[in-house]
Amino acid sequence: MEVVTSPKCATPSDTDAACSIASIWQDVLAQAVTGELVAVLNYTSLAEICQSPDEVADALEHAESERGHATAFTAEGKKLGIEVPNNVNAKYWKRLRNAFLRQIDQRDIIGCLIIQEVMLESFAVASYKRVGRVAPGSLGTTFSAIAIEEEDHIDHAMSILRAARALDIQHFDDKVHELHVDVMGTLAQMFAREDGDGHCELCHGSCVKQLLPKVGLTSSELRGASLQHYLRTLDLLGLPGEMTLVWATQLPV
Amino acid sequence: MPLDFALIAHQESWRAAADVLAVLRGPGRTPIPDDDLKDIFPWFPPRAICHIDHRSVLGHSVHGIYIDSFIPPDRLGRDYRAENIGRVRDAAACAIKAGARIVSLGGFSSILIEGDSDLLPEKGETVFTTGNTLTVAFVVRGVKKACALQGRDMSKATLLIVGATGDVGSGCARCLAPLVHRVILNARNIDRLRSLAEELSAGGTAVDIATDLQQLSVQADIVICVASLESPSLLLGRLGANAIICDAGYPKNLSPDDMLEGCTVFYGGLGQSDAGMSFEPDVHRVLHHHPFPNVGQGCVMEGMVLALEGRFEPFSQGRGFITPERVQEIERIAARHGIHLAPLYNAQGPLEEAPCQTGGSTDERQIAGSSRAV
Numbered sequence: 260m261e262v263v264t265s266p267k268c269a270t271p272s273d274t275d276a277a278c279s280i281a282s283i284w285q286d287v288l289a290q291a292v293t294g295e296l297v298a299v300l301n302y303t304s305l306a307e308i309c310q311s312p313d314e315v316a317d318a319l320e321h322a323e324s325e326r327g328h329a330t331a332f333t334a335e336g337k338k339l340g341i342e343v344p345n346n347v348n349a350k351y352w353k354r355l356r357n358a359f360l361r362q363i364d365q366r367d368i369i370g371c372l373i374i375q376e377v378m379l380e381s382f383a384v385a386s387y388k389r390v391g392r393v394a395p396g397s398l399g400t401t402f403s404a405i406a407i408e409e410e411d412h413i414d415h416a417m418s419i420l421r422a423a424r425a426l427d428i429q430h431f432d433d434k435v436h437e438l439h440v441d442v443m444g445t446l447a448q449m450f451a452r453e454d455g456d457g458h459c460e461l462c463h464g465s466c467v468k469q470l471l472p473k474v475g476l477t478s479s480e481l482r483g484a485s486l487q488h489y490l491r492t493l494d495l496l497g498l499p500g501e502m503t504l505v506w507a508t509q510l511p512v
Numbered sequence: 513m514p515l516d517f518a519l520i521a522h523q524e525s526w527r528a529a530a531d532v533l534a535v536l537r538g539p540g541r542t543p544i545p546d547d548d549l550k551d552i553f554p555w556f557p558p559r560a561i562c563h564i565d566h567r568s569v570l571g572h573s574v575h576g577i578y579i580d581s582f583i584p585p586d587r588l589g590r591d592y593r594a595e596n597i598g599r600v601r602d603a604a605a606c607a608i609k610a611g612a613r614i615v616s617l618g619g620f621s622s623i624l625i626e627g628d629s630d631l632l633p634e635k636g637e638t639v640f641t642t643g644n645t646l647t648v649a650f651v652v653r654g655v656k657k658a659c660a661l662q663g664r665d666m667s668k669a670t671l672l673i674v675g676a677t678g679d680v681g682s683g684c685a686r687c688l689a690p691l692v693h694r695v696i697l698n699a700r701n702i703d704r705l706r707s708l709a710e711e712l713s714a715g716g717t718a719v720d721i722a723t724d725l726q727q728l729s730v731q732a733d734i735v736i737c738v739a740s741l742e743s744p745s746l747l748l749g750r751l752g753a754n755a756i757i758c759d760a761g762y763p764k765n766l767s768p769d770d771m772l773e774g775c776t777v778f779y780g781g782l783g784q785s786d787a788g789m790s791f792e793p794d795v796h797r798v799l800h801h802h803p804f805p806n807v808g809q810g811c812v813m814e815g816m817v818l819a820l821e822g823r824f825e826p827f828s829q830g831r832g833f834i835t836p837e838r839v840q841e842i843e844r845i846a847a848r849h850g851i852h853l854a855p856l857y858n859a860q861g862p863l864e865e866a867p868c869q870t871g872g873s874t875d876e877r878q879i880a881g882s883s884r885a886v
Contacts, residue, residue, distance in 0.1 A: 452548060483555030490557055500559030500606065501577075507556065508536045512548040 281341055283474050284398065286467035287390060288336045288343040291402075293461060294383060295329035296347050298322075301359045301375050308366045321412065328405050335398045349460035351449040355379065358441045369423045373435055376416035377492050378442045384409045385488035386481050393475035413492060420496055432498055439506050443489070447510040450482035486510075516819040517576035518612035519564070519812045520603045520621050521799075522583040524762075529553055529585060531798040532561060556582040558603035560610065562795045566816040567787035569850030574819040577610060578791075578799070579603045581621065588620065597631060604640070605633045613824045616643040616815030619762045619781075622679065629829060641818065643811030645828040648683035649843040650810040651760045651780040653853040655688065655734060658756045658778060664733070672696040672732035672750065674725070675739025677704035680760065680781070683834030684736055689717040696720045696732060699739075708832075725750060736780065737761045751775060759858070767859035778856040778863055781810045786850030789816075803862045807854045814842065820849040 302322035309315045329345070336343035347356060355374075362370035384406050391403030424431040448456060454466050468478035486507060493503045523529040526549065533553070534543050544552070560577040567573040581603040583596050600621045607615045615638060617625060622642035625631050632640060659666050669692045675681045676697035689695050689712045697712075697719060699705050705721040712719045722728050731752040738760050747757070753774065759766040760780035767777060785806040789796065800807055818827055827842060828834065846852065856863040 452551070479551035483552055486552065487555040487557055494557070500557070501561065504556065504559050504561065505536050505538070508533050508544070509538065509541065512544050512552070 279470070280474060281339055282463065283467055283470050284339055284394070285336065285341045285343060286462045287394075287471075287474075287476075288332050288341065289345060289461050289463070291383075291387070291390075292329045292332045292343050292345045293347055293349060293352050294379070295325045295332065296345055297352050297356050297359075298325035298375065298379065298383075299329065300347065300356060301371070301379075304360065304363045305368065305371050305375070308363055308368060308371075314368075324408065324412075328408070331401050331405065335401050338397065344461070344463065346461050350456065351445055351459055352461070354445045355442060358438070358445070362438075369420065369431075370434060370438060372416045372420055373438050374442050376413050377420070377435075377496070378438065378446070378489065380409050380413050381489035381492050382446055382485040384413065385485040389476060389481055389484055417492075417495060424497055428497075432502070435493070435496075435498060436506060443506075444511055446485070447482075447512070450478060450485065451512060452478065515576060515610050515612045516574035516614070517566075517815040518560075518607035518610060518615045519576065519578050519618060519815060520558075520581055520600060520607065520615060521578065521618040521809075521812060522581045522599075522620065523585055525585050526550065528798065528801070532580070532795060535793055535795050535798055536561065550584070553582060554584040554587070556580075558582055558599055558606050560606065562799075563792045564789055564816075565792075566785065566789045566820065568820045568848075569787045570820075570848070572820070573787075574816060576612065576816065576819065577607075578795075579606050579610075583620070597625070600625060601631065601633055604635075608633060608636055608638045612638055614638070614815045614818055615640045616812045617641070618643065619647065619680075619809060619811045622811065623762070629826075639824055639826045640829070641814055641826050642679060642828040643809075643814035644679045644683065645834050645838050645842045646783065646814035646817060646846060647680050647760070647781040647810035648687065648834050649839045649846070650783050650853050651680065651684050651736060651738075651758060652687045652839065653843070654778060654780045654782075654856060655684075655736065655756065655758050656691075657853065658758070658776060658856060659734065662754070662756065662776070664756070666691045666734075668693050669733040670694045670696065670730060670752070672698065672728075672735045674698045674735065674737045675761065677701055677708055677832075678738055679828075679831045679834060681736070681738040682708055682832050683839065684738065684760075685712060686834065687836045687839055688736075689719070690715060692717070692734070694718040694720070694730075696722060696728065696730060698722050698725055698728075731755075734758075737766060764859075776863070777858045779858055782807055782854040783810050783813045783846065783851050784808075784854040785813070785816075786852075802854070803857050804855050813846070813851060817842065817846045817849060817851055821845050 299322045302318045302325060306315045306318035309318055333343045359371060359374050362374060387402045387406035387409065391399050391406055394402055471477055490503055490507060494500055523532060530543060530549055533549065558579055558581045561580045562578045564576045564578055565573050581599040583599050604615065617640060622644055629640065671688055671692045673681050673685050676685055677699040685695060685697060685708060695712060695717055697705050697709055700723055702723055705723065709719040709721045725746045728750050732750060733752045733755055735747065735751065735755060735757045737757065755775045757766060757775050757777045758780035759777060764779050784804060788806045814828060818824065
């Protein structure tokens with residue numbers, strides 16, 4: 260993927276404030292588009308290990324849906340005069356993608372669904388909802404609408420995952436914990452107050468997290484809302500809340 | 513394992529919240545930095561943080577869970593009422609889902625619900641008790657004990673109740689009004705004050721009411737603060753010499769500092785279990801910063817007491833229905849299982865020379881080490 264890092268707000272006619280706000284939305288959209296493209300790749304990979312034609316079709320349909328989301332976010336950027344970059348090889352996204360690929364290598368469809376539908380989509384849904392509330396005009400509408408569509412994805416997977424858990428609760432919960440440490444650990448680092456690992460390789464300048472209050476968001480709100488959505492999703496799967504609470508407290512900060 | 517009871521509570525301070533998360537996080541992990549703690553903590557959905565086994569002196573025990581509603585310690589005010597009711601509802605749903613037979617709401621949770629059980633989710637087989645009757649029992653017992661130890665004649669005393677029209681305040685008023693010379697009721701709602709005053713007056717007690725402590729010209733010998741005072745200074749000029757002050761508010765914020773010099777302040781509404789409790793994981797020391805073992809708030813102990821007795825019923829519900837007869841009943845049940853008034857203490861430490869571990873009356877024990885020995 261090409262990395263685009265030049266916001267269209269460098270002309271003398273642009274006000275500093277407008278440029279500043281635009282560059283924040285540029286970074287927010289860059290994360291969203293990249294997340295959607297990672298989802299496209301993940302669902303496409305999933306299709307390759309699915310056994311039944313229906314499952315293959317379903318995975319490819321999801322991939323197409325996520326591609327549509329990426330396109331919609333990119334279009335919203337254009338409306339704001341912003342070129343939205345993406346980089347699925349950016350540090351944290353690459354780690355998340357690699358975690359998914361490890362499940363593909365093991366041909367573990369349940370592991371794939373846990374990562375994509377429970378963990379990544381929880382963060383997407385919660386974050387998009389928050390962004391949707393504060394983003395101006397059609398940008399906000401688009402984030403909100405996509406949050407609803409992503410929730411439908413989660414609903415779809417829940418019945419499959421519940422059935423898998425019913426077969427072997429201990430094995431399922433151990434699997435979720437293993438993936439939690441890997442995937443949620445990465446997401447927690449991504450959302451952490453300080454970038455302990457340096458630049459995320461996606462924001463066009465310095466870390467956007469410190470600038471989010473200028474558009475009515477905070478990184479702590481996005482982190483907290485995402486974590487809450489994730490824990491509630493695990494509740495719906497039937498995992499004991501006191502156990503998942505302990506997991507959540509053990510995430511990196 | 514069957515779940516006999518559940519408690520719904522939350523942490524009083526960020527220090528306590530940090531301590532709880534440190535226990536959950538496990539040994540060998542660095543503590544969560546304060547800023548991150550305040551970022552993350554409010555987002556946790558209510559859930560059990562530990563299991564509790566509570567034993568009876570009769571030999572049996574009951575098993576339950578402590579559900580933290582994760583109300584942030586700095587969001588206890590009225591501005592957050594709707595948000596906090598949502599958290600208590602979620603915690604209640606958590607208790608129902610866990611299959612608890614009886615749930616104690618805890619003092620602050622009860623205040624939020626304000627007797628409106630319709631605010632709670634569909635209950636199924638689970639029953640809820642506010643726990644306020646046992647709180648009243650321990651407050652009343654504590655006041656009597658402090659008076660007895662000071663050699664006070666309660667029949668000559670003026671009693672001031674701050675937060676008098678709430679469930680606990682009105683229950684204390686009904687229990688103590690017949691025993692004192694005069695009662696002053698303080699609360700914000702004038703209609704409720706008048707109604708309670710009328711009820712108590714009918715029993716022959718001299719009653720005054722005040723919506724503003726600053727309006728009071730009389731001095732009180734005994735004060736029960738059910739509502740947390742914004743500042744102890746609000747009591748200045750309203751206290752008789754060597755007044756006894758029971759801090760039964762939430763959070764407890766009165767201490768025998770300079771403003772209350774000469775007064776005896778103790779924390780009210782606390783009980784102690786002779787047979788003891790055990791926690792898994794062991795968060796007992798984190799949850800209960802008391803100088804004595806096996807101490808807990810009366811409101812949360814009520815559910816355990818009823819579970820030990822096998823009475824899975826909403827013993828305390830609604831607002832303003834706590835009577836002296838009900839207080840005596842819950843106190844009798846508690847005593848049967850070795851649960852009684854905790855030794856008196858305040859922010860400076862124990863007010864008694866020896867912790868009570870034997871049950872029964874402790875009125876004759878000596879109090880020492882307070883700002884003023886009684």
